[in-house]
Amino acid sequence: MSKPTPLSGFPEWTTSQRMIEQFVLDRIRHTFELYGFAPLETRSVEPLDQLLRKGETSKEVYLLRRLQADADGPAGDDALGLHFDLTVPFARYVLENAGKLQFPFRRYQIQKVWRGERPQEGRYREFLQADIDIVDRDTLPAHYEAEMPLVIGDALRSLPIPPVLIQVNNRKICEGFYRGIGLTDPEAALRAVDKLDKIGPDRVADLLAETAGASAAQAKACLALAGISAPDASFADAVRALGVSDPLLDEGIAELVAVVETAAAHAPGLCVADLRIARGLDYYTGTVYETQLLGYERFGSICSGGRYDNLASAGAVSYPGVGISIGVTRLLGLLFGAGALSVSRSVPTCVLVAVGAEEERAGSNAVAEALRSRGIPTEVSPNAAKFGKQIRYAERRGIPYVWFRGAEGDQVKDIRSGEQVNAVPAEWTPPHADLKPLVG
Secondary structure (H helix, E strand, O other): OOOOOOOOOOOOOHHHHHHHHHHHEEEEEEEHHHHOOOEEEOEEEEHHHHHOHHHHHHHHEEEEEEOOOOOOOOHHHEEEEOOOOOHHHHHHHHHHHHHHHHHEEEEEEEEEEEEOOEEEOOOOOOEEEEEEEEEOOOOOOOOHHHHHHHHHHHHHHOEEEEEOOEEEEEEEHHHHHHOOOOOOOOOHHHHHHOOHHHHHHHHHHHHHHHHHHOOOHHHHHHHHOOOEEEEOOHHHHHHHHHHHHHHHHHHHHHHHHHHHHHHHHHOOOEEEEOOOOOOOOOOOOOEEEEEEEEHHHHOOOEEEEEEEEEEEEEEEEEEEEEEEEHHHHHHHHHHHHEEEEEEEEOOOEEEEEEEOHHHHHHHHHHHHHHHOOOOOOOEEOOOOOOOOHHHHHHHHHOEEEEEEOOOOOOOEOOOOOOEEEEEOOOOOOOOOOHHOEEEE
């Protein structure tokens, strides 16, 4: 067999990186559950016609053949694709189980997704997301939009990563403002302004004229709105100072003020109102979120989401929701690439039980079982080599303690300091810092 080559965009972490990932997932999961979100996992495939409802991702969907032998693959209604985010499968799940769910329904979902985009640093074709959503029947109170940043802020602050800044906006502010200045195609204006960071204000002004029919004065007003940013409710005064009036604009301002003030009371500096943020141009309807990892801003958002008034619908019944998603693989990929995360040892093992002779292995196994029963990760030496070689084996793997059995009593050695003490399997406990690998 020839030497395999890596597949671009499909990361495979080392065992040390995987332990870091598991640590991160445990912390995120713990925070989600503290806020009352229940776990959910949906299937990996969805009907292609459902996946293609989001037109901008149609060229990025991985198609799936039911069987390798089925050369022609599925067609029409039978065509399947791997999901490229967790919104489509969640919407389908809500519709299928609406009669069984208690609303408002709060769920978290930590699962892999697949997207055929161009791989680059922090962007992959197979990646892990950690989503939360709150969905209700017919109406969803706006206070849930203020709750989302609190959950994410707590989850990310529990990790040994740089601080984050959550940028928030409200689509109603943009749409109401564009209506108030007389633009008849607010969506086209939003699409143009959404490109501000990529192409700059002059080109956005041209694009507003070309696609939204904006005059020079209207384009200038749109750019003025997009330039407003504040860490507190003062953004509202800046918007009103532009002299534009519209009921939808007022509604959006009130909702965004609530988000910013709630976040400031919970964690000062967590959120900033930034009226350039648009996101999900075809489905978000209220508050939208993007999250910058400080020091890594050039790579874009590592956590994003928003309010959608029509997550799913069945006849006259609609299911509005609000959600946000942490790009776990994206976040870790950036930090791994920068060497910004490490783990104290490359294996979970805390203790290696030495074997004096192969005929004594059963006794070493008994010691290991006693330690494991008390929650101490333990393995037995693979062979009965000289003790010096067994100690070096532990050193190479980062195992901090070696246990020696003796006729007159057992001893355990901290191979880092050389300290060796008498020990009993039913009583000895390592320092808490040594029990499990530490991530930092």
